[in-house]
Amino acid sequence: MSFSLEVKEQLLRVNTSKNCCRQAEFLAFLRMCGNVSLAGGGRFGLLATTGSPGVARRYFKLVKELWGLRSEILMRDSQHFNKSRIYTLRIPPQDEVRQVLDLLAKIPDGNPWNAGQDIGRVTTLREVFASECCRRAYLRGAFLGSGFVSDPHRAYHLEIVCQDIYQAHFLLALTAEYQLNLKISERKGRFLVYGKGGEQISDFLNIIGAHGALLELENVRVIKDTSNNVNRIINCDTANTDKAVEAAQRQVKAINRLVEAGRLSGLSKSLQETAAIRLENPELPLAELKELFDKPISKAGLYHRLQKLEKLADELI
C-alpha cells in the first residue's frame, strides 16, 4: 500500500463525534471533489467523486446522519491506463440539500453566485470555522478528497489539488495557523497546495489526525536527518542531568494526561510501549531506558517517541 493510501486509511478510522467537525470535513470533501447539480423547481443535488470506496462510504453515512440525505454510491472504471475504479457519491435533488449549500456558501470560492468574495476575505477564516477542531477537520476532508503524500523514504512531498484558486488560498490560510508555510502552484488549470519539508508534512499529518503515519514518517526522518536538531537536543539533555530529570518529569506528566483522557489505547503499539516503559521508570535517563525495549531502539528514536507523546498531550484541551 502506498504511503498516501495508508494515511487515508488511517483518516477513515478517525471518528469525529462532533457534528461541527463532521460538517466541516464533508464541506471540504465537496469543495475538492464535488459539484452541485441543478434540478427543476429550485432544487439541487450533489455529486462527488473519489477513487476510494472507503471515502465514498464515509460520506454516504455522514450525509444521512447529519441531514437525513438520501444518496447512493455509483461505481465505474476510470478511462485512464491504470483502470482504477471511480466512486461517485450521488445525492439526488431533495430539499435537505439546501442546508448543505447554505453552509457551503460560507466558504469562499470562485462561484459567481457568491459574488463579492475575494481572496482577502479568506484571512477571516475564523468567521467560517470558529473552532480549531473544525479547521482541522476541514483539512482532513480536503486531504481525503484530493490529497497526496509521497513515501518519505523517497521524498518529502505533500499536495492537495484544488478546483480553484480560492480553495487553494483558503487551505493556505488554514495551514498558516500552524506555521506550515505551504505554497500554491498551477497545473493544467488546477491549483496545487503543496509542501516539501519533512517537518511540514509531519505537522500536517499531526493536524489532520494521521498519527500512525506521522510516526512512520518521523522514524524515517530520524534515520535520514542524522545531523538534525534532535541529536543536538539530546546531547544538551544528557550533558545536563537536571534538564534530563526535568524532561522525564514532563514526559511522565504528559503520559498520565493521555491515560486520563483515554487516548493511550488509540495510539500505535510503539507509542504505547514507550509510555508504559517510561511510566515504570520515571527517573531513568534515555540511554538506560532504551535498553528496556524488546526491539532495539536508538536514543534519538526514543527521544522522538517521548516528544510525540508530549505533543499529543499538549493537544488535549
Ligand SMILES: [Zn+2]
Ligand atoms: Zn468542530
